[in-house]
Structures are given as structure tokens and as C-alpha cells.
């Protein structure tokens with residue numbers, strides 16, 4: 001059956017909240033995806049930075065199949081084995097203290113916000129605490145996460161949102177300091193801004209924020225949903241900066257395709273915030289999702305994924321540099337590891353380039369207003385980088 005058939009059925013039945021590309025993806029293998037007509041795409045989007053291990057990864061698939069035959073779901077009224085393993089591995093990899101599993105990134109943000117509020121409430125018993133978030137940030141679409149997402153267009157129709165949220169400029173420490181007062185309980189930011197246009201935090205900025213949080217006893221919440229899980233060549237992007245958050249949020253590549261997220265608390269936040277009765281979820285941390293998380297951490301170790309990302313991203317950056325110099329279509333590139341953005345030159349539209357790339361069998365996505373975002377599976381090799389560059393050149 002041809003793609004148009006499925007597209008028509010989807011448009012007839014699924015609420016139109018996405019302007020989708022007119023492609024029906026049917027299966028994947030390694031770093032390639034195939035549509036319903038069998039056309040091949042080199043995937044530099046990875047389902048929005050999700051599929052870190054690439055498609056059809058045998059060991060991962062087998063782990064899920066095994067778990068399906070054993071136990072898919074229980075509830076959080078009981079313990080389960082995969083959750084014990086996944087939580088231990090996440091705590092070990094982060095050096096943080098306690099995990100709460102969610103089903104998505106936005107839910108991880110909701111949890112982090114509740115942690116911050118409860119932490120401050122435990123200190124002074126007040127209920128008017130404020131949180132500082134960043135302009136051009138993205139933290140998700142549920143109402144709490146939307147409240148800390150610095151994008152007026154996303155927010156406006158849904159006002160009033162959560163009160164007490166102040167916005168500052170990313171990489172501008174003074175603008176953050178200007179928003180701090182005795183009610184501030186937390187600062188939330190992405191270690192590398194993703195949707196906003198691929199902006200890594202400057203080391204001085206992040207260190208300054210950390211110092212500020214320590215000085216005023218506010219919680220530092222780092223959103224690692226997109227930049228975490230090896231994408232920058234570190235298990236979590238903050239590890240490169242040596243700036244440890246009080247709360248970290250994860251999702252996207254955490255389960256490599258199984259919907260799962262987490263908020264992870266450092267000792268200080270774990271000691272005095274959410275307790276029994278304060279938070280819950282039916283699905284969160286269920287055996288199937290946690291079997292995925294657990295296996296992902298195993299494969300990362302076995303295959304030395306972090307080392308691979310460090311190596312291959314050097315090659316990618318060199319090629320992007322060349323592309324910027326040669327093509328005339330791009331003004332600059334920036335990013336960390338395998339989270340890279342190409343800034344399109346004036347007069348060019350990122351959407352046009354993405355469409356052309358799709359015609360040429362390459363999936364890339366956009367970010368911000370003028371950026372082509374490259375977030376491939378972490379297992380890409382030099383030949384895939386070369387193929388991507390060729391296809392991108394052809395598309396501009």
C-alpha cells in the first residue's frame with residue numbers, strides 16, 4: 001500500500017498538532033530508515049535525539065522481547081527487577097543520589113519543579129517560591145514544563161500558566177542574578193539548549209549559576225533530556241563542565257525508543273523534598289521501560305559509546321567546518337559532540353533545506369528559527385558523516 005493511503009488515514013483521525021513531512025516511515029536498520037515505498041534515508045535526526053544506538057539493535061531488541069515475555073507492567077505498589085537495575089545504573093553513571101522514573105521528558109520536568117518547590121517549602125513553610133528559567137529554552141508541553149519554556153508563542157494561548165516563573169538570558173549570568181530574590185527556589189536550564197537552536201552553555205556561565213545556587217541555597221536543575229545520555233561525548237553534558245546539578249532531568253535517549261524519562265536528585269534534594277504521597281505515576285518505571293534503560297547502559301559500557309562519540313564528533317565538526325566554508329549556504333556551525341547545529345545563511349530557509357534533504361534520502365531536523373540540527377544515532381561512522389555531507393551539499 002502506498003504512503004498516501006496511510007497519510008490520509010492519519011490526517012483523518014489524528015489531531016493535527018504537527019505539520020508532518022509527507023513520508024511514512026516503516027522500518028529501520030542501523031542508521032538508516034525506510035519508508036513505506038522502501039526508499040532509504042540516512043537518519044541524522046534519530047527520532048529527535050532518541051535512537052542513540054540506531055535501529056534494530058539486536059541485543060537491545062532481544063532484551064525487550066525477553067522482558068515482554070516475563071512481565072510488561074506491574075505498578076509502583078510493588079518492586080520490580082528491571083527498575084532496580086536501571087535505577088542503580090543511572091545513579092552510578094550520574095553520581096547523583098535518587099531516581100524517579102517518568103514516561104516522558106515533560107513529566108521529568110514536572111517532577112523536578114515539584115522537587116524544587118517542596119525543598120523550599122520544607123525550609124521556610126512558604127508557598128510563594130519562584131523559579132528562574134531561560135529565554136529560548138524548551139522543557140516540554142505539559143503546563144508546568146510549558147511555564148518554564150521561554151517561548152511566548154508556545155505559552156500564550158495557555159495562560160495563565162504556573163506563577164512565579166522569571167526568565168533570564170542564557171549565557172548571561174548578570175541577567176540571571178537580576179532575577180534572584182529571597183523567594184527564588186531554583187534555576188532551570190538545559191546544559192546545551194536544543195530546540196532553541198543548539199547553544200552550549202559557556203563554562204563560566206554554568207559555573208556562575210552553580211555558585212549562585214550554592215550561595216543562596218537554591219536548586220540547580222539541569223535539563224539533560226536532549227543533550228544527555230552520551231550525546232556530547234559525556235554520559236551527561238554537565239560532566240564535561242564539572243558542574244553537578246541538584247536535579248537532572250533525562251528522557252529521549254534514556255530508553256532509546258521506549259518512552260521513559262527520569263528526574264534524578266542529588267543528595268541535598270533527595271534528603272529534603274518529595275516523600276511518600278507527594279508524587280506518583282502508574283506507568284513510570286515499569287519493567288519494560290526499565291529493561292530498556294538497563295540494557296542501554298550496558299551497551300554504552302560494552303561498546304564504549306562515549307569514547308566513540310568523542311572520536312567521531314571531531315570528524316563531524318571538521319566536515320561541518322568545511323561545509324560552512326565551501327557551500328555558502330551556512331553561516332556557521334556550533335554544538336557539542338553529536339549535537340550540532342548548522343546556522344543557515346541569510347535568505348535561506350531551514351525548512352526548504354530539510355525538504356530537499358528528504359528528497360535526497362537524508363533526515364535532518366530544524367531548531368530555533370535558522371538552524372539545521374544534526375542529532376544522529378551515536379553509532380555513526382565516518383562513512384555516514386561523508387554521506388550526510390554529500391547529501392546536504394546536494395540539498396543546498
Ligand SMILES: *Cc1c(COP(=O)(O)O)cnc(C)c1O
Nearest residue numbers: 104105106138139140194225226
Ligand atoms: C524533548 C525535550 C523535552 C520534552 O520531552 P518530551 O519527552 O517530548 O516530553 C524537554 N526538554 C528538552 C531539553 C527536550 O529536548
